[in-house]
Amino acid sequence: EVQLVESGGGLLQPGGSLRLSCAASGFTVSRYAMSWVRQAPGKGLEWVSTFSGSGAYYADSVKGRFTISRDNFKNTLYLQMNRLRAEDTALYYCAKDQSYCGGDCYSAGYFQDWGQGTLVTVSS
């Protein structure tokens, strides 16, 4: 059974940094593209970043501030968030992309499995 468990969220001031983790079980992260999607309180879904065999991709709103990475040994996905802003306040979901693999594995584009999310609140 696929499980994704996010952690690392919290309350912090604007300009601060945070690293989110997504521990995966039931599959091997190296064989899938993985993504982060966020949802501000009472709002819709917003794609944040994808780690794929073809590279890392970011929404314009986080480019240059957030970095996605993966530890294959720990079977864990990360999101390093720097220079946080109030508008980054959201529930952050980790998602496993449907993927196809040749030598590397690439995202098919949609999110097949989701974690339950970790809340990040940026406020002074």
Added chain:
Amino acid sequence: AIQLTQSPSSLSASVGDRVTITCRASQGISSGLAWYQQKPGKAPYLLIYEASSLESGVPSRFSGSGSETDFTLTISSLQPEDFATYYCQQFNGYPRTFGQGTKVEV
């Protein structure tokens, strides 16, 4: 970025009703569209991918259609567990984008 516009933003329906939600893309995306269901306090759940393919385990009362710019999610006979918010998402390149959501209420 490709924008997705869902309509309506919300709708009221009854058990047994046929419900249709539309999603319009700002430019052609072939069949690169997925639909998700989200219930309050829960993570989104994949229903449909590639515009019309039903994800494994999803009830057959859900169906998707469309291509390029106009897409539809249909629930053929609404069940009590289907009251939720539905989102479309395009994957014709990056950035991935979502529609604003459609809330299906009693």
